């Protein structure tokens with residue numbers, strides 16, 4: 333009853349979105365004992381010590397006030413150098429960049445800056461759970477385009493063509509992808525760029541996992557052809573630098589778009605947390621060795637998990653990046669929800685059902701391998717036992 337009474341006060345857009353499907357499992361898992369979680373999408377590392385110290389040090393020096401709305405200029409300059417050095421893309425610290433509260437806020441203000449009511453934004457599924465709801469909250473209409481395991485979950489340009497209408501404004505890309513771990517190569521991106529150009533689309537390219545690629549050099553979307561002028565690049569410190577709790581990200585892109593995003597940021601957020609910005613500055617200046625150390629550890633764990641899953645008959649393309657594997661569970665005859673729920677109840681392993689990431693995620697589960705080798709080995713044993721017990725039941 334209360335819900336009904338209340339709903340008249342709520343906006344249509346907020347009522348049309350659902351709470352994240354990931355959370356339900358984790359609330360359930362957290363109420364149980366002896367659970368190994370392969371569920372959460374965050375590094376198991378603690379933020380490197382020098383980064384933590386840089387933040388302490390900034391507080392000791394009395395840097396406790398707001399920064400410039402766009403973020404500390406020193407940090408923006410360092411982001412600019414970092415992006416050029418690591419990914420070959422050049423952005424002005426003065427007017428083509430804004431430091432945000434996580435990549436999440438960068439995605440939100442990007443969408444709010446560009447989407448008019450009713451305009452369509454293509455979301456490539458399986459996708460990070462926030463994209464479609466954030467499009468809706470910005471007044472837009474998410475249009476889902478599917479990718480499939482047969483193509484290693486790579487976006488096929490002809491599928492973009494099929495989804496484009498006269499209302500299409502933008503496409504959200506994510507490489508390396510959450511949840512599939514798929515990395516789009518330079519050639520893949522070039523083909524996507526052709527369609528983007530043909531239909532005059534804007535691209536929001538979420539490159540938060542760009543540092544975590546294992547097999548080929550990374551290509552940043554704005555470095556392809558003339559894409560820089562129509563791309564909003566989203567990134568942040570959460571994943572590569574193990575800084576999820578610091579809530580720090582950034583967006584780079586064409587000056588007019590970034591200045592529009594800055595207006596929203598100015599009125600709704602003021603600035604990203606000051607002590608986190610000082611920490612991030614240190615992460616960029618001194619942190620590359622830590623990124624490499626963590627990445628090597630993920631690479632080792634990727635190999636352990638993909639081999640173990642393949643051996644127990646859960647086929648799984650080798651994910652080129654991020655820290656997720658997305659095996660097929662189709663041969664168990666269970667839906668991804670049933671698989672995840674029964675695995676949790678019977679063997680106390682938490683994974684995320686692929687269906688929460690979109691239609692083509694069904695038949696898969698997402699396992700994060702950002703957890704200790706010992707826990708991963710135990711989790712693999714339990715999943716194997718779960719499958720064997722089902723087969724013999």
Ligand code: PMP
Nearest residue numbers: 373434435436460510568570581
């Ligand atoms: N994009 C993707 C693809 C992600 O997986 C995540 C975090 N799970 C985010 C953005 C949000 O990152 P942040 O912590 O910087 O808000």
